[in-house]
Amino acid sequence: MQPEQQGIEVAVLVSVGRHPITGRARRADQDARGLELALGLERQLPGSRVSLLHAGPRGEESESALRGYLGMGLERLTLLEQAEGSDAIPALAEHLAAAAPQLVITGARAERGEGSGLLPYALAERLGWPLVNGLAAVESIENGVATLLQALPRGQRRRLKVRLPAIVSVDGATPVARQSAFGPARRAELVATSAPAEADRELAEWQLAPARKRPKRLKIIKAASARDRFKAAAAKAEGGGGQVLKGVSAEQGAEAILKLLNEEGVLR
């Protein structure tokens, strides 16, 4: 017998993304994947409704980025308009508590701002809703319980049952977002409502600096058989070892580096 499936209310939280090379505003990759997941649910569960929610200031650049989500086929986006540097969490929590969607989808972390990935957790804490991170798929939703597939490292999946309402966050495991089309994006409506602007005090204390690429440790694979080589290739790079030198002279530092390079076999 076909289990009883009903349409649900899905809210997708979207942010203004940042292109990794040029830094231009765009639809954020993970948030767009979240919206793609929601649109898939809409197809899977007829009668579902997807709403888009963004908290932040309204500007030309951010508007064109937000319209990127609308170009995926939505008619409106609710914009909780806030001053620059405001904390989005109280505004979102208040709106979600009032709108009461059954499922909230967010990306795992934003592409600009702090990008700490804490927003879903902070929201879940405030609302008292369960949170599932690293979502891969929504398998079914029956009688207020969602069966979810969570992505674990190295391709593993874990099936979870979660009582709704819940918050789920997506990273790279969900399907890639569909193309954003110019026409629908241009026609769609940004419904702006003013939201409580609570200055983000913590952010104000932070020091922001351009990110630097972290050096990657080279893996030395000493494997006799093909199986060992495969295991080594599939294993995650492990850290450990190393030492921190503080207050040493340039000569001592150079010597320590030379010693390490010899040990690692980079120099011989």
Place this chain on the structure above:
Amino acid sequence: MLDTLLPILIFSALALAAIGAVRRVRLWRQGRPSAVPLLKGLAALPRRYLVDLHHVVERDKVMSNTHVATAGGFVAAAVLMILVHGLGLANPILGGLLLAASATMFVGSCFVARRRRNPPARLSKGPWMRLPKSLMAFSVGVFLITLPTVGILPADAGHWLLALVLSALVVWGLGELVFGMAWGGPMKHAFAGALHLAFHRRAERFGEGNRSTGLKALDLEDEAAPLGVEKPADFTWNQLLGFDACVQCGRCEAVCPAFAAGQPLNPKKLIQDMVVGLAGGSDAKYAGSPHPSQGLGGKPVGEHFGAPHGPIVAPDPMTGGKALVDAETLWSCTTCRACVEECPMMIEHVDAIVDMRRHLTLERGQTPNKGAEVLDNLIATDNPGGFAPGSRLHWAADLDLPLIADLQQVDVLLWLGDGAFDMRNQRTLRALVKVLRAAEVDFAVLGNEERDSGDVARRLGDEATFQSLAKRNIATLSQYRFLRIVTCDPHSFHVLSNEYGELGGHYTVFHHSTFIAELYDAGRLAFAPWKGGKVTYHDPCYLGRYNGEYEAPRNVLKALGIEVKEMERSGFRSRCCGGGGGAPITDIPGERRIPDMRMNDVKESGAELVAVGCPQCTAMLEGVVDASAEVRDIAELVADALVMRPAGGAVDATRRPAGKTTAEEVI
């Protein structure tokens, strides 16, 4: 008896034709408005027909003469018949002329019949197979009934039965040629074709040496204007009229690279699909080659249907529904314009295809395969590969290229194109720089200020991204002063010179082969004699058919001492490499690859090297596995052959600034 019957027959046929014509005109008028000067167009019609159209038809001499005899004979016979038999002006001179006209028409129709005996695959069958018989019926019928008029036969000659047979012949002929012309028979091409020539959307393409190849811009400011074509009624009325003019000769089908590769596009069928769309119904009556379908012998007819206000492409690709045309048909086109060049009815296939692609991309977000990724890259990084815009000059780190931002004013602005990111094309660019320096050209590059020209975005239907790139490029170019732009990319060449104008950017653009030919003629380059093997030349579509430059590359090769072994399809009939129109990005599968077929053409010419003048062609042709010929850009051949000019050979050696790098130091 015939004296009373004939006027009735003639005038009732004309009246019915008039009713049909009104109905047909109303079908065309479903399209969107398009401003064309109606009276001026009609005045230009004879010249467009007798000169421009005939110029295309004449490429097939036998068919051209056949058409002249048949059509000329028919038009003359029809007019004279109205006078002689309709209005009863039984004048022996008019009658004699009528006899001559119908005899000429009969001779022509015999040739039409001969061609229909074993018709080539590109011709449509169905109602077209009866056309020669109808032509013969008309000409014979008219000839015989006119004999008494000139007094060769007595007026009461023959039995009443003979008169009845003759009237039947005339009725058949009038039915096909007059009534059928306005009611959708094969002769529709004459009626719609004449009006299409008069009200053509690209009036500027007519006239000796004229061409009009730039796509027309969408008005993005007007939010009510449709973004591309969703349904047949979204075409302009004269585009619809153009589709209706199709004579189904299949010349487009014969030259289409996608059709030859077994990709699901037959340009002739596509135009007939549009005719089905404008009239409403299914394509079941189509009697030509279908759109190819991998291994299935073609997509069956009768499964696709449309209406003037129904969607052309089924809205939901997931459910696999069918409408008038499948999306893959539209995405198979390489925009090579071979069909447009070959079409005797001057139909603009490429415009229509891009119009429909615009809807798919801008409204539905359904650009297939890598399309969406490429468009996203163009939006975010201004180049299709998603490379850092600041790395555009990395290939030239050791060349010390002058930047126009430093100089502000130069003779030549060298437009690099997106080939600057491609390692193969970087070799071409380095060669071109070497040549420019050897000829002491005062040039500079935009460097990191350059963006993609927007060519790919536009052919993929993303007019918004094209216009955004174009407007920013135009703004950048407006800051500097230069006499002309030189580029080794025919796609950039075409867009800069033919498509930026509508957005406010007017430039003199030269393809590098044109520029090199000019430098050689001015004595600023000297070459060592050619020692290599046989060479052929591949005409890039965007240089040749789009811009009419066939001579300069051949002149450069001649200057190098190379005798070009022409391929069977060269010049305006050159076969596409498969790299245009975003086709490598949308990558619609076929039974063969277009570049493989082209390299086969090269092999058949016996050449060991194929000279090209386009980064796309280079990439496509060099991607052919186990090719029999090498692929070299003209700039590379020139750079390899450079020798020091004989002293005093330089026309303007005085211009040379002291301490300028010589060619030998560059590479």
